[in-house]
Amino acid sequence: MVEGKKAYKSARQSRRGGSGSLTFRLSSPPECSDPSSTDQTNKMSSHTLANTFRSSRLIYRAVDDASPVDQGFLFSAIDNDPTGVGNLSFCPVAPGNHAAMILIAMTKGSLLRVLACLPPDESTGPEAQPTPIGFAALMPRAPDAAHHRHALLGVVLAAPFRGQGYGKEIVNWVLDWGFIRGGLHRIGLGVFGYNERALKMYRSLRFTEEGRDREAVMFERQWWDVVNFGMLESEWEKLRG
Numbered sequence: 001m002v003e004g005k006k007a008y009k010s011a012r013q014s015r016r017g018g019s020g021s022l023t024f025r026l027s028s029p030p031e032c033s034d035p036s037s038t039d040q041t042n043k044m045s046s047h048t049l050a051n052t053f054r055s056s057r058l059i060y061r062a063v064d065d066a067s068p069v070d071q072g073f074l075f076s077a078i079d080n081d082p083t084g085v086g087n088l089s090f091c092p093v094a095p096g097n098h099a100a101m102i103l104i105a106m107t108k109g110s111l112l113r114v115l116a117c118l119p120p121d122e123s124t125g126p127e128a129q130p131t132p133i134g135f136a137a138l139m140p141r142a143p144d145a146a147h148h149r150h151a152l153l154g155v156v157l158a159a160p161f162r163g164q165g166y167g168k169e170i171v172n173w174v175l176d177w178g179f180i181r182g183g184l185h186r187i188g189l190g191v192f193g194y195n196e197r198a199l200k201m202y203r204s205l206r207f208t209e210e211g212r213d214r215e216a217v218m219f220e221r222q223w224w225d226v227v228n229f230g231m232l233e234s235e236w237e238k239l240r241g
């Protein structure tokens with residue numbers, strides 16, 4: 001309990017002035033660790049386990065499909081936001097096209113399906129709740145394909161929280177979760193060619209551009225490619241040093 005409070009406090013502090021870098025990191029590079037040292041192994045795993053549902057400014061929790069708060073967030077953040085719909089789904093950008101419902105259905109039973117939240121503002125009292133600002137999931141690429149250890153990443157932020165580094169923070173957290181906790185070998189995704197912010201984000205996070213589905217999307221009377229990105233476990237390991 002005390003530990004949790006401290007963590008929220010430090011998350012709030014970094015929210016005010018934080019760099020967006022992860023608190024959740026591998027504790028030491030593989031060449032420095034001694035696998036025979038039980039002490040060190042225990043230390044590392046307890047450290048990382050305690051921080052599993054946090055990144056520097058955010059906390060992560062499961063989506064509650066029965067919760068009006070969660071459903072309301074997903075509907076307002078995605079269905080009622082043309083930028084969300086137009087960048088996330090193949091649906092026409094129209095009100096009521098149920099992009100959120102499709103996303104919710106698609107991600108049910110996924111390896112990971114979370115709301116990224118700002119920590120509760122304790123100054124408003126003990127009842128304060130985390131504020132959802134984004135959604136992320138690691139979905140199976142195909143049914144019955146878990147043995148390939150490959151997942152598709154999906155992420156969306158509510159409009160007021162875009163452009164402040166939260167996207168990179170969430171994707172970094174999902175990568176860490178996927179490779180450390182999810183046992184994955186590869187994380188991939190496709191970005192519509194007109195989604196400059198997402199293209200910039202995945203390139204800046206050092207995903208590899210693996211290919212394109214050429215002219216697969218019609219947007220504003222133009223054909224656009226779907227740009228496919230991927231990151232392998234070995235590449236992530238090098239990045240985290």
Ligand SMILES: CC(C)(COP(=O)(O)OP(=O)(O)OC[C@H]1O[C@@H](n2cnc3c(N)ncnc32)[C@H](O)[C@@H]1OP(=O)(O)O)[C@@H](O)C(=O)NCCC(=O)NCCS
Pocket residue numbers: 083084087088155156157158161162163164165166167168169189190191192195196197198200201204
């Ligand atoms: C895509 C998305 C998750 C990115 O998250 P974000 O918090 O807005 O992005 P960040 O602030 O982390 O910035 C990511 C990169 O985009 C750049 N960027 C920010 N605003 C931008 C804009 N308007 N145009 C182009 N690039 C932009 C940032 O500079 C950063 O690049 P850098 O690290 O090289 O400086 C978010 O904008 C979103 O939810 N968009 C709608 C849904 C969507 O597109 N999902 C992804 C589908 S694949």
